[in-house]
Amino acid sequence: MTRQELLTRLALRNDRRIVLLVLDGVGDLRTADQPRTALEVARTPILDDLAARSALGRLVPAGTGITPGSGPGHLALFGYEPDSPGADIGRGVLEALGLGLEVPPDTVVARGNFATVDGDGLLLDRRAGRIPTAEGERICRLLARRIEADGGVLGDGVGVEVHAGEAYRFVLLFRAADGTAALEPGLADTDPQQLGTRPLPIEASGGSVAGGSGEAAWETARRIGPVVEELQRELRAEERANTFLLRGFSWLPALPGVDELHRLRPAALAGYPLYRGVARACGMEVLDCGNSFGQALDRLEQCWADFDYFFLHVKGTDMAGEDGDLAAKVGVIEEVDALLPRLLGLGPDVLAISGDHSTPAPMKAHSWHPVPLLLWSECCFVDDCARFTETEAIRGAVGTIPSSELMGLLLANAGKLAKFGA
Amino acid sequence: MTRQELLTRLALRNDRRIVLLVLDGVGDLRTADQPRTALEVARTPILDDLAARSALGRLVPAGTGITPGSGPGHLALFGYEPDSPGADIGRGVLEALGLGLEVPPDTVVARGNFATVDGDGLLLDRRAGRIPTAEGERICRLLARRIEADGGVLGDGVGVEVHAGEAYRFVLLFRAADGTAALEPGLADTDPQQLGTRPLPIEASGGSVAGGSGEAAWETARRIGPVVEELQRELRAEERANTFLLRGFSWLPALPGVDELHRLRPAALAGYPLYRGVARACGMEVLDCGNSFGQALDRLEQCWADFDYFFLHVKGTDMAGEDGDLAAKVGVIEEVDALLPRLLGLGPDVLAISGDHSTPAPMKAHSWHPVPLLLWSECCFVDDCARFTETEAIRGAVGTIPSSELMGLLLANAGKLAKFGA
Numbered sequence: 001m002t003r004q005e006l007l008t009r010l011a012l013r014n015d016r017r018i019v020l021l022v023l024d025g026v027g028d029l030r031t032a033d034q035p036r037t038a039l040e041v042a043r044t045p046i047l048d049d050l051a052a053r054s055a056l057g058r059l060v061p062a063g064t065g066i067t068p069g070s071g072p073g074h075l076a077l078f079g080y081e082p083d084s085p086g087a088d089i090g091r092g093v094l095e096a097l098g099l100g101l102e103v104p105p106d107t108v109v110a111r112g113n114f115a116t117v118d119g120d121g122l123l124l125d126r127r128a129g130r131i132p133t134a135e136g137e138r139i140c141r142l143l144a145r146r147i148e149a150d151g152g153v154l155g156d157g158v159g160v161e162v163h164a165g166e167a168y169r170f171v172l173l174f175r176a177a178d179g180t181a182a183l184e185p186g187l188a189d190t191d192p193q194q195l196g197t198r199p200l201p202i203e204a205s206g207g208s209v210a211g212g213s214g215e216a217a218w219e220t221a222r223r224i225g226p227v228v229e230e231l232q233r234e235l236r237a238e239e240r241a242n243t244f245l246l247r248g249f250s251w252l253p254a255l256p257g258v259d260e261l262h263r264l265r266p267a268a269l270a271g272y273p274l275y276r277g278v279a280r281a282c283g284m285e286v287l288d289c290g291n292s293f294g295q296a297l298d299r300l301e302q303c304w305a306d307f308d309y310f311f312l313h314v315k316g317t318d319m320a321g322e323d324g325d326l327a328a329k330v331g332v333i334e335e336v337d338a339l340l341p342r343l344l345g346l347g348p349d350v351l352a353i354s355g356d357h358s359t360p361a362p363m364k365a366h367s368w369h370p371v372p373l374l375l376w377s378e379c380c381f382v383d384d385c386a387r388f389t390e391t392e393a394i395r396g397a398v399g400t401i402p403s404s405e406l407m408g409l410l411l412a413n414a415g416k417l418a419k420f421g422a
Numbered sequence: 423m424t425r426q427e428l429l430t431r432l433a434l435r436n437d438r439r440i441v442l443l444v445l446d447g448v449g450d451l452r453t454a455d456q457p458r459t460a461l462e463v464a465r466t467p468i469l470d471d472l473a474a475r476s477a478l479g480r481l482v483p484a485g486t487g488i489t490p491g492s493g494p495g496h497l498a499l500f501g502y503e504p505d506s507p508g509a510d511i512g513r514g515v516l517e518a519l520g521l522g523l524e525v526p527p528d529t530v531v532a533r534g535n536f537a538t539v540d541g542d543g544l545l546l547d548r549r550a551g552r553i554p555t556a557e558g559e560r561i562c563r564l565l566a567r568r569i570e571a572d573g574g575v576l577g578d579g580v581g582v583e584v585h586a587g588e589a590y591r592f593v594l595l596f597r598a599a600d601g602t603a604a605l606e607p608g609l610a611d612t613d614p615q616q617l618g619t620r621p622l623p624i625e626a627s628g629g630s631v632a633g634g635s636g637e638a639a640w641e642t643a644r645r646i647g648p649v650v651e652e653l654q655r656e657l658r659a660e661e662r663a664n665t666f667l668l669r670g671f672s673w674l675p676a677l678p679g680v681d682e683l684h685r686l687r688p689a690a691l692a693g694y695p696l697y698r699g700v701a702r703a704c705g706m707e708v709l710d711c712g713n714s715f716g717q718a719l720d721r722l723e724q725c726w727a728d729f730d731y732f733f734l735h736v737k738g739t740d741m742a743g744e745d746g747d748l749a750a751k752v753g754v755i756e757e758v759d760a761l762l763p764r765l766l767g768l769g770p771d772v773l774a775i776s777g778d779h780s781t782p783a784p785m786k787a788h789s790w791h792p793v794p795l796l797l798w799s800e801c802c803f804v805d806d807c808a809r810f811t812e813t814e815a816i817r818g819a820v821g822t823i824p825s826s827e828l829m830g831l832l833l834a835n836a837g838k839l840a841k842f843g844a
Contacts, residue, residue, distance in 0.1 A: 030804040032475065062842050063425055064823050065830030066432070069843035082842070083423050091844035248844060362801065366841060368834045369803055370821070391806055391819070400821040 004079070004261065006420065007408050011263040016349035016414040018264075019300075019310045020406075022077060023336065024070075024275075025318030025359025027371040027390060028329070034362050038317070038329040039372065039389045044337040047353075047388045050344075051374055056385040057398020058370035059406060061357045067368045070094075073356030074278045078258055078311070079407030089281060090185065090250020096171045097280045098273025099163055103173070103252045108185045108220070111248045112170040114139060114241035115199070121243075123195045127168045128241040139241050140164040146234045153177045155227040162231075165273070172231075172246065174224055183224065184251070186217030190228070191245035199245055202228050257283015258309070262411060267303060269296040270313035279311055291315065293335065297342045304346055308414075312343075321359030329361055350377040350413040352406065353388065370400055377413035426506070426683065428842065429830050433685040438771035438836040440686075441722075441732045442828075444499060445758065446492075446697075447740030447781025449793040449812060450751070456784050460739070460751040461794065461811045466759040469775075469810045472766075473796055478807040479820025480792035481828060483779045489790045492516075495778030496700045500680055500733070501829030511703055512607065512672020518593045519702045520695025521585055525595070525674045530607045530642070533670045534592040536561060536663035537621070543665075545617045549590045550663040561663050562586035568656050575599045577649040584653075587695070594653075594668065596646055605646065606673070608639030612650070613667035621667055624650050679705015680731070684833060689725060691718040692735035701733055713737065715757065719764045726768050730836075734765075743781030751783055772799040772835045774828065775810065792822055799835035 001009075028037035062068040062082040071089045072082055080087045092109035103109060114128040114136060131139075143162045153159050157180035161173040176183050188205040192198070202225035204217035232243045258266050260283060268279030271291035280286050285307070289299040296312050316332035343351070354373040357366050372393035383397035394400070398409070411417045423431075450459035484490040484504045493511045494504055502509045514531035525531060536550040536558060553561075565584045575581050579602035583595040598605050610627040614620070624647035626639035654665045680688050682705060690701030693713035702708050707729070711721040715736050722732060738754035765773070776795040779788050794815035805819035816822075820831070833839045 029801060031800060032804070035804075058821070063428070063830065064827035065832075065834035065839060066428065067834065067839065067841045069841050072843040083425075083428070088843045094844060360801065367801065368831075368839075369819075390803070394805070394819060394821070395817055 003408070004081070004084070007079070007411065007417065008261050010418045010420060011261070011411070012416050012418050013263045014415055015308060016416065017304070017308050017310070018350040018410045018414050019312065019343065019348040019352070020077065020410065021312045021314070021343070021351070021353045022074070023314045023317045023333070023353065023355050025321045025357060025366065026333070026355035027358025027360070027367075027369055028321065029358070029360035029362050029367075029369065030391075031362050034326065037390050038326055038333055038361065039387075040391070041326065042330045042333040042337070044333060044388065046337045046340040047374070048386070050340070050376060051385055051388040051392070053382055054374050054376040055380040055383050055398050056388065056393040056396025057373045057375065058393045058396070058400040059354055059373050059403040060370050060400060061403045063402075065368045067366050068357050069366070070274055070356060071278055073403070074275060075282070076403035077354070077356055077406055078282045079261065079404055080255065080282070081402070081404045086253020086255045089253055089278065091248030092171060092250045093252050093281070094274050094277045095165060095169070095248070096163070096173065097277030098275075099165055099171065100276075101163055101171070101173070104175070105252065105254070106175060106182050108174045108183045108249055108251050110172050110174075110187075110246040112172055113191065113245045113247070114168045114170070115243050115245050116240050117199070117243050121198050123192070123197060123199065125240070126191065126195065126245060131168050131240055133164070133166055135241070136168055136170060137164040139235065139238065140170050143231055143234060146231065154230060156180070156223045158183070158223050158227045160227060160231075168241070170244075174227075181219065182216070183220045184216040185249040186214065187221055187224070187249040189245070189247040191247050199243060201225060202246075252281065255281055255283075258407070259283045262407065262416070264309040265307045266309040266311065267307040268311045268313070269299055270311065271296070272313070272315050275313045284311060293339055297339060300343070301346065317355070318359045321361050322364055324361050324364040326361040350410050351375075352410055354406070371403070373398060373406070375409065375413065380413060425830070426501070426503070429501070429833065429839065430683050432840045432842060433683070433833070434838050434840050435685045436837055437730060438838065439726070439730050439732070440772040440832045440836050441734065441765065441770040441774070442499065442832065443734045443736070443765070443773070443775045444496070445736045445739045445755070445775065445777050447743045447779060447788065448755070448777035449780025449782070449789075449791050450743065451780070451782035451784050451789075451791065453784050456748060459812050460748055460755055460783065462813070463748065464752045464755040464759070466755060466810065468759045468762040469796070470808070472762070472798060473807055473810045473814070475804055476796050476798040477802040477805050477820050478810065478815040478818025479795045479797065480815045480818070480822040481776055481795050481825040482792050482822060483825045485824075487790045489788050490779050491788070492696055492778060493700055495825070496697060497704070498825035499776070499778055499828055500704045501683065501826055502677065502704070503824070503826045508675020508677045511675055511700065513670030514593060514672045515674050515703070516696050516699040517587060517591070517670070518585070518595065519699030520697075521587055521593065523585055523593070523595070526597070527674065527676070528597060528604050530596045530605045530671055530673055532594045532596075532609075532668040534594055535613065535667045535669070536590045536592070537665050537667050538662050539621070539665050543620050545614065545619060545621065547662070548613065548617070548667060553590050553662055555586070555588055557663070558590055558592060559586040561657065561660065562592050565653055565656060568653065576652060578602070578645045580605070580645050580649045582649060582653075590663070592666075603641065604638070605642045606638040607671040608636065609643055609646070609671040611667070611669040613669050621665060623647060624668075674703065677703055677705075680829070681705045684829065684838070686731040687729045688731040688733065689729040690733045690735070691721050692733065693718070694735070694737050697735045706733060715761055719761060722765070723768065739777070740781045743783050744786055746783050746786040748783040772832050773797075774832055776828070793825070795820060795828070797831065797835065802835060
């Protein structure tokens with residue numbers, strides 16, 4: 001019996017409420033040049049008070065030394081182990097889910113960038129001058145009309161849908177027409193990641209893809225390739241977005257939802273598409289809210305009675321980390337601290353504050369370092385840690401555990417797990 | 423997907439250099455009679471300074487409570503999990519590799535001791551009075567002539583090779599002659615570990631051996647037994663080395679090398695045969711160097727440009743621990759400390775200092791206790807630990823992790839791992 005199976009077997013329903021507040025990329029570094037982390041620098045009276053009444057610990061997102069993307073980082077926080085089937089959700093599917101699209105099984109999704117090529121077909125701009133969203137939407141309508149003209153099916157039985165995203169981004173959904181062999185997502189990116197070269201043709205990636213076989217990928221490439229070329233030709237007359245690049249071919253993994261696995265009524269309050277997409281893939285109800293923590297709290301207050309598990313996502317910490325801007329990261333943490341009383345005022349039975357991974361300002365990127373965790377409940381074990389920081393958390397009562405074990409700990413603190421064995 | 427498969431998938435090549443300095447058996451104990459460990463007693467200004475700029479932690483070599491031999495201890499440091507196929511390399515193969523011999527697949531290797539029996543065939547000395555190496559070599563030539571006389575194949579199609587080692591030690595390599603069934607290594611030691619008794623005959627060990635089947639072992643025993651007796655008879659006229667004992671029957675496991683698994687250019691700087699053997703089995707280039715740390719540093723300086731992963735082995739800490747000599751262990755640590763500036767002067771991008779296991783002086787043996795780890799890189803996370811000691815390491819930023827996870831951590835710190843997932 002795996003841990004997941006055991007947790008499902010022990011699941012109890014009750015009306016206690018769990019809040020998981022994810023400060024994206026909150027973990028930071030002490031280095032020779034940056035002697036204190038963002039959490040150490042920040043003035044956080046509310047968090048300090050909470051830490052003194054809580055258990056601290058550290059979460060390892062995807063295994064020692066492994067730097068996770070946002071997908072695996074969040075899936076782990078929701079209880080999915082890094083090596084569980086489907087836990088490596090592709091970027092295409094994440095983008096589509098984030099746009100609020102339904103992604104049926106057997107649908108291959110790619111994330112698209114509109115781009116600019118010169119008269120010889122060589123790349124001038126991989127993002128088509130970052131055209132505004134309205135312009136991207138207009139071009140997507142162009143492509144949609146072309147697709148509609150053929151009844152939604154192009155080439156050798158390839159059903160296609162196009163959906164605009166933000167700015168120069170869009171997604172393409174491919175699905176085998178009735179009576180034809182299924183498509184599969186083992187295709188390489190067509191983005192050469194380099195200007196002055198041609199976009200790459202559609203080819204099988206050769207790598208192994210969970211759930212897909214190598215041969216089927218070659219067959220898929222043979223069928224999708226001409227369709228993509230046909231759509232690219234449709235844009236030749238455009239000034240800036242006169243072609244497109246595709247990345248992150250993927251399909252929706254068959255993830256059992258956290259509702260089903262843990263008998264939860266889960267809600268997600270996240271503004272950014274990617275996180276909304278991951279939450280939806282995990283069976284959460286994704287609620288409309290803006291991009292700010294204040295807006296998420298507004299929504300939380302409204303729907304407090306309707307769910308018993310709330311995932312709240314704060315993006316600013318990660319963005320500041322990616323920018324290498326320690327002061328900005330400190331600022332976001334202090335803003336969250338100032339608003340925390342509103343969250344505490346709702347009286348959650350279990351509150352966890354952590355991150356999906358570290359995004360240390362000195363590295364300007366995600367990293368593998370353990371992320372500090374603050375866990376409060378009436379039975380969390382009040383340890384000796386005085387502040388919510390990386391270093392204090394080393395000696396916290398929770399210890400250093402895989403992120404994927406957090407879900408079980410939250411359920412336990414909420415009394416949502418029966419005893420194992422007699 | 424296993425952790426190993428994930429690491430391989432994420433492997434990136436760059437020119438940053440990793441140094442793993444293994445102080446064999448460095449971990450020690452605090453007991454009622456020995457209130458401070460060797461690392462605590464030693465005066466180590468360089469290590470102290472380094473520790474203040476580093477992340478500390480602890481490595482568990484083979485699982486809680488498991489005391490590893492040198493083979494599993496080092497394999498874990500090189501990233502092989504204790505239960506991965508082939509990670510339990512036999513002593514015979516290690517000895518042969520350490521002598522610089524090629525060990526082809528399907529070759530069964532045993533480590534031999536020349537020994538002395540009395541007129542009744544009862545053991546008087548299990549090491550033949552520790553005859554000098556030249557004497558051991560002479561006797562090996564005797565055996566080799568006997569083997570050559572039969573064209574290298576004795577008995578029922580058993581190809582045999584003999585190679586002298588140090589003092590009373592040698593190795594025998596057995597390989598099935600063309601057209602005969604393969605041999606396999608599931609044979610018991612012939613050393614009864616007791617004087618006044620007869621050497622044991624060749625028999626199947628009955629235990630399971632990775633890659634071998636029980637029945638094949640009985641068949642191998644039937645074929646090898648008479649060959650061994652024939653070779654033993656050849657020594658009857660010798661005064662001291664008038665027979666031999668065989669131990670550690672084994673073959674070379676099919677280990678994928680760290681070069682292949684992690685896209686490294688790995689080099690080993692180790693003086694003693696066993697460690698050279700393990701490194702070779704892991705795909706490292708084993709460089710000639712003496713037995714001292716100073717000599718290893720000489721060689722390291724010469725070949726710094728040619729590799730990006732260096733395993734340096736210091737044996738003295740383990741030898742002193744085995745002797746129960748705390749002062750000697752302290753002395754070795756202080757010698758290493760004094761020479762460390764030469765290593766630091768090369769400017770490694772990642773430096774790890776640890777041991778393959780603990781060899782506490784009060785126990786005079788290997789033990790299961792976690793081994794302190796010092797990890798330095800620009801992004802290691804500078805924690806609050808002031809010295810490289812067992813007790814400080816408990817609260818280090820790396821935490822307490824399996825030794826087999828160290829490799830991934832080193833690769834991460836060297837920027838040699840791509841991000842996992844989008």
